Amino acid sequence: MAEEVAQRLENISIMPKKEEDIVINEEELKLKAVTQCIFSLVGRLFTKKHYNMIAFKEAIRSAWDVSHEVGIVDVSDNLYHFRFGLEVLMNRVLVGGPWCFDNHLLLRRWHEEMVASNVVFEIVDLWVQMWGLPFEFLSLEIGNAIGRRIGEVMDVDRRAEEME
Structure with missing residues (x-):
């Protein structure tokens, strides 16, 4: 009985009988990705201190009065990507702030082709x-x-x- 079960298991395949190519429409994906980022900001905490990410997110959302209407992604080493669902919310934060968390956060608008290694904070409002x-x-x-x-x-x- 055990041999029969083992033989049946050997014959099971999770792969389709005929392999199909996965086609990715790069332009469509790029457009979707850009659309998701168009109303976003990038911020950096200029400090060596590390913060509790959950507490940071809650404090920023509360200070900006955006509840869960902003996605906050920890990109790298105190660099954050803030994705807003609406342009009006992003602009409200840009105009009214606060732009700091524990006196450390600087913000700038996101732009296409921006990656963690090329984010520069040369000008700040x-x-x-x-x-x-x-x-x-x-x-x-x-x-x-x-x-x-x-x-x-x-x-x-x-x-x-x-x-x-």
Whole structure:
């Protein structure tokens, strides 16, 4: 009986009788992959400290108020890929932040052909607050002048304008 079972097992094959080629449409796959990444950011924690990935994900989702609407992939050595389902969510994070986690995270937009080894953080958007300015200097013009001395101005707080 044991010999009969052993012989039957030898005759079982999980491979199809005729091997078929697996055809992959590379352009279609690339388009799908790019579409999945189009609303995404790449961030790096500039620290040697390692974080609990679950706690990091929960803290970032909570800070960005995106619940589970963002996928967070640990790419390599404190480099993360944040995939948003909607452009409006990604833009809200880019505009409103916070852009740091434990004072370490920097973000930039994803672009095609980006891989872990070529992600560079040369430019970063910063929100600069100027404390102690005289009241007469709280204007768009002064805000723009100060901003231009630092770098490219994206926006200036408009609360002083709203009071008029």
